[in-house]
Amino acid sequence: MSFSLIKDGFEIHRGVCEGALLEALRDEADSVAALAGSACVRHLRSRSTVFRELAIAGSVYAFLPRDVKPVRSILFDKTSAENWPVAWHQDLTICVTEENVIDGYGPWSHKDGVPHVQPPIELLRNMITFRLHLDDTPESNGALRVIPGSHEWGRISTESLADLDKEDAVTCECNAGDVVLMSPLILHSSRRSVAPARRRVIHYEYARIYDLHPRLHWFEEADAG
Numbered sequence: 613m614s615f616s617l618i619k620d621g622f623e624i625h626r627g628v629c630e631g632a633l634l635e636a637l638r639d640e641a642d643s644v645a646a647l648a649g650s651a652c653v654r655h656l657r658s659r660s661t662v663f664r665e666l667a668i669a670g671s672v673y674a675f676l677p678r679d680v681k682p683v684r685s686i687l688f689d690k691t692s693a694e695n696w697p698v699a700w701h702q703d704l705t706i707c708v709t710e711e712n713v714i715d716g717y718g719p720w721s722h723k724d725g726v727p728h729v730q731p732p733i734e735l736l737r738n739m740i741t742f743r744l745h746l747d748d749t750p751e752s753n754g755a756l757r758v759i760p761g762s763h764e765w766g767r768i769s770t771e772s773l774a775d776l777d778k779e780d781a782v783t784c785e786c787n788a789g790d791v792v793l794m795s796p797l798i799l800h801s802s803r804r805s806v807a808p809a810r811r812r813v814i815h816y817e818y819a820r821i822y823d824l825h826p827r828l829h830w831f832e833e834a835d836a837g
Contacts, residue, residue: 615782617740621763621798622784625675629744629789637662638746641687641812651694654724656685656814657832663687667816675793676740680818683707683739683830688815690754692808697754700773703741703796704730706819707831714825726831733767733797735823741794745786746812754805756784756792763795773799 617623629637640662645653657664666672667682684707690696705728711720716732749755759781762768768776776799784792794800796817805811824830 615760617793617795620760622758622760622792622794624784624786625791625793626787627789628671628791634746634789637666637744637814638812641689641746641814644687645689651689651691653687653689654685655726655832656687657682663814666814672742672816675742675791676818679820680738680740681821681833682816683819683821683832684815684817685832686815688811688813690805690808690811692805695754695805695808697804698800698802700759700776700778700799700801702768702799703817704736704767706731706735706817706824708824709829709831712825712827714827717825717828729828730767731824735819736796737763738823739796739817739819741792741796742816742818743792743794744814744816745788745790745792746814747788747810749784749786749811749813750807751783751785752805752807753809753811754802755786757781757801757803758784758794759799762799763797765797765799767797768799 615623640660644660657667663685667685707726707728711727717729719730721728759778786792821830821833
């Protein structure tokens with residue numbers, strides 16, 4: 613069965629990256645993760661010229677609208693020692709350079725000392741997440757799970773999540789080099805791996821820069837150049 617980013621909130625593209633490039637990205641991911649000392653490395657583009665250039669490469673933009681730019685980058689590196697489950701959620705926050713009181717923006721939080729805020733939902737609707745798998749990720753290795761169409765449900769409160777029907781969830785099993793495109797508003801989760809192996813994922817978020825309120829500035833736009 614095929615899925616559509618517009619209709620279902622996600623889609624999978626097979627074999628986007630392979631061969632020497634895939635191996636080079638794995639090596640770079642290992643170097644960055646070792647230097648950061650973390651299995652979840654935020655602001656990836658500021659840490660690596662390779663991943664900064666990949667985020668704006670033509671091979672990536674072949675899947676994206678021309679008017680979006682990278683605004684967040686993360687390396688996830690699950691291993692048998694770092695094997696965590698992720699509960700059902702939407703990606704509702706963006707990271708910016710400063711905190712300002714602006715109608716429609718809030719609540720505010722901080723991660724790694726960087727201000728994060730929930731923006732108006734229209735901004736989120738125009739964002740796209742690009743996830744490049746550097747390793748095979750079957751269901752047994754904590755593959756991403758999504759609920760097709762849930763990106764159309766709006767902002768879902770934490771209290772409502774437990775009552776939502778998740779029987780139609782789809783597991784996005786991927787091979788190394790596959791890409792998942794998704795809306796940040798789609799409900800998604802991942803289980804703890806039952807057969808843990810490397811599960812490195814490059815996670816880029818793209819947005820229309822001009823959708824952000826003029827009194828705010830994207831953190832990674834300034835951070836990564």
